[in-house]
Amino acid sequence: MGExxxxxIVVLVDHLDEAEGGGLAPASAQLLTLARSLTTGGVVAVAPIDSPDLAALGEQGAxxxxAPDLAGRSPRVPAVLADAVEGAVAEVEDPAAVLVASDYRGREVAAVLAVRLGGGAVVDAAGVKAEGGALEVRKSAFAGTWATRVRLTGRVPVIAVRPSSVEARPAAExxxxxxxxxxxxxxxxxxxVELVSSTRQESTGGVALADARVVVVGGRGTGGDFGPVRALADVLGGAVGATRVACDExxxxxxxxxxxxxxxxxxRIYIGLGVSGAIHHTVGMQAARRIVAVDDDPDAPIFDIADFGVVGDLFEVVPQALETLRKELGGQ
Incomplete structure (x- = not known):
């Protein structure tokens, strides 16, 4: 164990709605696991809902x-969440930091809180560790051109951590x-700001991108046939993703x-099928622990960052991979 x-450490946690099964959101479990690894001073969860999942929070060692009283205001509004966390932080003696998930709300909350609490803010953090009595954050910058390490020394720094950059583990006790x-x-x-309406986005099926340990992505090389992409994602229990070109088409x-x-x-694993690796795509996935690429262009930029690459026709490579995987995984 390091320093x-x-x-x-204060952690803003989120819960799934009833349609998603309820309970603690996976990204929040990851944040709590990270917080436990950074401090012996205790982890304080901020849950802006009426009935937080105490069993799951206890399992994560909170x-x-x-529980902030929002007086009927919606926690979907970032400014309301910032009020909630600010009030909660005031109840904690000398907190080292506030951790939030780096989603559309979390990034805005981090910015607002940094101003109010007089600390620094870092969003899209790919890693956090204690170093020299402070927290040091690892993240990419300038569209992935630079890998940076940032030390936060303000009063109460706020860190928005990328979902899936930490593996959630239950506390020992x-x-x-x-x-x-x-x-x-x-x-x-x-x-x-008043929330007028909220419409649940139509599910695309399978595992959610933000929570997936394995992401299989289809690009221009699929020619619009995402069958191999979905098949590989299903076998590996992963999520399906796409490049901008695939979505534009x-x-x-x-x-x-x-x-x-x-x-x-x-x-943990990113698999690109027919993905060339343009910078506007790789900036959103290069924090993956392992990168696998299949493309018929040997000069495709994605091979420069891939841990394992296959130069070939994905419609020939993927069926062979599926056959092998199904045998290894028990005939799925």
């Missing part, structure tokens, strides 16, 4: 659960966290687009 801090209700003030920003829903103008992912 750890002695101050508590010492306390702070589960806790029995106490729920503490927290009064929350209303900032002008949150009072100036209508071969895949826009929600599956990975890259600078799409979703950023950090799976």
């Amino acid at each position: 750890v801090l002695e101050r508590p 010492a306390r659960v702070l 589960p806790s029995s966290p106490e729920v503490v209700r927290v009064a929350v003030g209303s900032s002008p920003e949150s009072l100036g 209508g071969w895949a829903p826009r929600a599956l687009q990975i890259g600078q103008t799409g979703v950023s992912v950090a799976p």
Whole structure:
């Protein structure tokens, strides 16, 4: 075990809705696992809902659960979430940092909180460790051109961590966290926004991109046939993704687009099928632990960052891979 801090870390947690089965969101379990690895001073969860999943939070070792009173305001509004976390942080003695998920809300919450709390903020963090009594964050910058390490030394730094960049693990000793209700003030920003309606995005089926350990992506080389992409994702229990070109052509829903103008992912394994590796795509996936590429162009840029590459026709390579995988995995 590396260096750890002695101050508590605050984690903003999210819960799945009833249609998704309820319970603690996978990205939140990952954040709690990360927080435990960074401090011995305790992990404090901020859960802005009426009935947080105490069993799951205890399994992740949360010492306390702070439940902000939002007075009927929607936690889907980033400014409301920022109010909630700000109120919760005031109840924690000398916190070392605030961790949030790096999604559309989390990034905005991180920016607002950094101003209010007088600390620095880093979004899309791919890794966090304690170093020299402070937290050091690893992330890419300038569309993936640079790999950076940033040390946060402000009063209460805020870090938005990419989903799937940490593997969630239960605590060695589960806790029995106490729920503490927290009064929350209303900032002008949150009072100036009202949630009129909320429509659940139509599911594309399979595993969600943000939570997937394995992501199989189809690009221009598929020619619009995503059959091999879906088949490989199904066998590996992974999620299907797409490049911007594939989405522009209508071969895949826009929600599956990975890259600078799409979703950023950090799976354990990324598999690109017919993906050339243009920079606007690789910026959204190069945090993957292992990158596998299949493309018929030996000069495709993706081979420069791939851990394992196959130069060949994906419609010949993937069926062979599927046959082998199904045998190895017990005839699925």
